[in-house]
Amino acid sequence: MHSPTPNYGLVRPTDGRGLTTNDPMNVPDVQINPNWDALAGVPAPNSGTTLPQSGSYNLGDRFYKSDTQSIYVLICKDVNWGWYWRPVHDAISPWFTVPTTCLAIAGWTLNPVPTNPFAIALDARGRCYWRGVVGPTSGNLARNTSPGVFKPLPTGLRPARSGTWMLGHEPVAVGTNGNNLNAWQGARIYLNDNGDPLYQPSIRCFGGTADMNRFHLTGVNYPVGTDRYLDV
Amino acid sequence: MAYFNFTKIVPPAPNDPTVNEATQLNNNWDHIETKLTPYVNGGSLSGLEAGQEFLGTPGPRASVWNGTARREPDDIDAAWTAWTAVPIISPRVTRPGNILKWRQNPLMRKVELRGGVLFDASSNAWTLGATFLITNDVAGGIPGTSFPVGGAMIGPTPTAIAAAPAIVAGAYVTVDKPVANTFCRIRVQYMGGPGGGNFIALDQIWWWY
Numbered sequence: 169m170h171s172p173t174p175n176y177g178l179v180r181p182t183d184g185r186g187l188t189t190n191d192p193m194n195v196p197d198v199q200i201n202p203n204w205d206a207l208a209g210v211p212a213p214n215s216g217t218t219l220p221q222s223g224s225y226n227l228g229d230r231f232y233k234s235d236t237q238s239i240y241v242l243i244c245k246d247v248n249w250g251w252y253w254r255p256v257h258d259a260i261s262p263w264f265t266v267p268t269t270c271l272a273i274a275g276w277t278l279n280p281v282p283t284n285p286f287a288i289a290l291d292a293r294g295r296c297y298w299r300g301v302v303g304p305t306s307g308n309l310a311r312n313t314s315p316g317v318f319k320p321l322p323t324g325l326r327p328a329r330s331g332t333w334m335l336g337h338e339p340v341a342v343g344t345n346g347n348n349l350n351a352w353q354g355a356r357i358y359l360n361d362n363g364d365p366l367y368q369p370s371i372r373c374f375g376g377t378a379d380m381n382r383f384h385l386t387g388v389n390y391p392v393g394t395d396r397y398l399d400v
Numbered sequence: 401m402a403y404f405n406f407t408k409i410v411p412p413a414p415n416d417p418t419v420n421e422a423t424q425l426n427n428n429w430d431h432i433e434t435k436l437t438p439y440v441n442g443g444s445l446s447g448l449e450a451g452q453e454f455l456g457t458p459g460p461r462a463s464v465w466n467g468t469a470r471r472e473p474d475d476i477d478a479a480w481t482a483w484t485a486v487p488i489i490s491p492r493v494t495r496p497g498n499i500l501k502w503r504q505n506p507l508m509r510k511v512e513l514r515g516g517v518l519f520d521a522s523s524n525a526w527t528l529g530a531t532f533l534i535t536n537d538v539a540g541g542i543p544g545t546s547f548p549v550g551g552a553m554i555g556p557t558p559t560a561i562a563a564a565p566a567i568v569a570g571a572y573v574t575v576d577k578p579v580a581n582t583f584c585r586i587r588v589q590y591m592g593g594p595g596g597g598n599f600i601a602l603d604q605i606w607w608w609y
Contacts, residue, residue: 204428213451232451237466239453256462259474259507263608284550291508292473299608300550336554340572342529342591352570352591354556384554386607 219253219262227324233258243290243392244324252324254290263287263299272319272368277305280382288325290392296325298388302371308379309371311353316368321360327390330361336384341376352376355383359390406433479507483514486586487538491520495599500534502542509609511546513602517588523598526559526571526590534586541583546609548584552576553607559590559600571600575607 214220215232219240225231229242231253238257245251248269255261266286268278278286278300286300302317303309321327337355353376360367373380406429409422435448448454450467463470483501485494494500500515517534519526526532535541552574559569570591577584588600 200425207432212449215451230453232464234450234466237464237471239451239462239464257464257471257473259476259479259505260509281550284552292476297608334556336556336572338554340554340574340589340591342589354570354591386548386553387555387604 219251219264221251225251244322246322246324248319249322249325252288252290254294255292258292260291260297261289263289266300270318272316275305276302276315276317278302280305286385294392296327296390296392298385300385301382302385303380303382308381309373309383311373311376311379314358314370314372316370318369320366320368323362323365325392326361326365327359328361328393329390330359330364330367331390332356332358333388333390335371335387337373337380338382338384339378339380341378353378353380355380357383357385357388359388474507476505476507479505481505486513486515486535486542487540488517488535489533489538492532492534493518493521498599498601500602504542504546504609509549510606511542511609512606515603516599516601518599525598526600528590528592531574531587531589534588535583536585537578537581537583539583542586544577544582544584546584547577548575548607549609553605555605555607557588557600557602557605573602573605575605 213230213232215234217233217235219231219233225242225245227242227245231240231242232238233240233255236258238255240253240255240258240261243252243254248267250264250267250270252264253261264287266278266288270286271278280303281301284299284301286298286302289297289299291297309315333356335355335357337353342352353374355371355373357369357371358367359369371383373383408429409425448465450465452465454463454465454470463472465471481503483503486500486502488494488500495516495518498514498516500513500517502511502513504511519532553576554572554574557571557573559571572589572591574587574589575584586602588602590600
C-alpha cells in the first residue's frame with residue numbers, strides 16, 4: 169500500500185567546494201523533511217471484507233468494507249453480544265450472528281433451526297433489525313411466564329424507547345372456543361432502553377392450548393439510541 | 401478565498417543555483433494541495449487510497465473513494481420496487497381498498513407486504529385455528545429468489561379491524577418456498593378473538609431474503 173503523499177526531500181546546501189556547511193540555521197533538509205515524512209506516514213484506512221470483531225478499535229472508529237465499498241462505524245463493543253458496525257454507504261450491514269454468550273439462562277439455544285440463527289443487522293438510518301429463531305433446548309416454554317432469556321442489551325444496541333414486540337412462534341395452536349379469553353395465543357419480547365440498562369430482555373408466551381418452543385424474531389426492529397432524557 | 405491558503409516561499413536574490421528551496425518546497429505545497437483539494441471540491445482523486453472519505457461535489461456529502469470512483473450512500477428509498485398485487489388462491493380474495501401487494505428492496509434484501517385478505521368474496525367468517533393458503537406457486541407471485549432466509553418466516557398479524565374497531569383478533573402468517581415451487585408460499589392461520597373478523601391484515605409482515 170503506497171503512501172498518499174510521496175516525499176520530496178531537500179538537498180543539503182554546500183559551501184561551494186562540495187562540503188556541507190556547519191551552519192545550524194542552514195540545514196533545511198533536517199528541519200523540514202520530517203514534516204514531509206509525517207504527512208507521508210499517515211496510514212491507509214483500515215479495510216477488508218470482514219468487519220472486525222476484535223482488535224484495537226474504539227467506538228466510533230471507521231472501517232472500509234472493500235467488497236461493498238462502504239465505510240462502517242463501530243457502534244457497539246460488548247463482551248457478551250459482540251461487535252456491531254453501522255454502515256454509512258451501504259443501505260444495511262451484513263447480518264451479525266449473535267454469540268451464545270448473550271444468553272442469560274441455561275436451557276435455551278439461539279440455534280434450534282440451524283439455517284436460521286439469531287442475527288442482528290443495522291441500517292444506514294440507525295435502525296436495528298433482528299431475525300432468526302430462539303427457544304428452549306428441549307421441551308417448551310411454559311405459558312404465562314417471563315424468563316429473562318438474554319443478558320442486558322448493551323449500549324449501541326438498545327432501542328431508543330423500551331418496548332414490546334410480538335413474535336412469531338411454533339407450534340401455532342389455538343383453543344377450540346373463539347369466545348374464550350384464553351383461546352388464542354401469542355408471544356412477545358420486551359427490550360430495555362438506557363433507562364433500565366440492567367434489565368434482561370424477556371420472552372413470554374400466553375394463551376392458547378399448546379405450549380411453544382420456537383420463537384421467531386423477524387418482527388423485532390427499532391431505532392437504536394435513547395431519547396429517554398427527552399421523554400418527560 | 402481558497403480553502404488552502406499556503407504561504408509560498410520567495411527565492412532570495414541572488415538565487416542559490418545549487419539549492420532551490422523555493423522550487424522544492426513549493427512542489428510539496430502543490431502536491432499537498434493536489435491531494436487534499438478533492439476532499440473539499442471533488443475533482444481528480446487519483447492520489448487517494450481506497451477507503452478514504454471526502455466531501456463530495458455538489459455539496460458536502462459523505463463520499464468514499466473505492467479506488468477508481470467515488471461511492472455515495474445508497475439511496476434506500478429509490479431501491480424499493482413498485483407495489484405489485486399478489487395473486488391469491490381462490491376462494492380467498494383480497495380486500496377491496498386494501499389490495500394485498502408486495503414490494504422488495506434489493507439493497508436491504510427485504511420484502512414487505514401490505515393490504516389484507518378476506519375469507520371469501522362474501523366476507524364469511526374465518527374458521528378458528530384453521531390454516532388457509534393465500535398464495536402459492538402461481539405465475540406473477542413473489543419469486544422464489546426472494547424467499548425468506550433461513551427457510552421460513554413466521555409472524556403475527558392482526559385481523560378484524562374493520563368489523564368492529566374495539567374487537568381485535570390475531571392470525572399467524574407463514575412464508576416459505578416449498579422445494580418444487582418457483583414462487584413463495586404464504587399461509588395464514590386464524591387465531592380467533594371475541595366476535596371474529598372479516599379480514600386478515602398483512603401490513604406488518606416482512607421478511608429478509
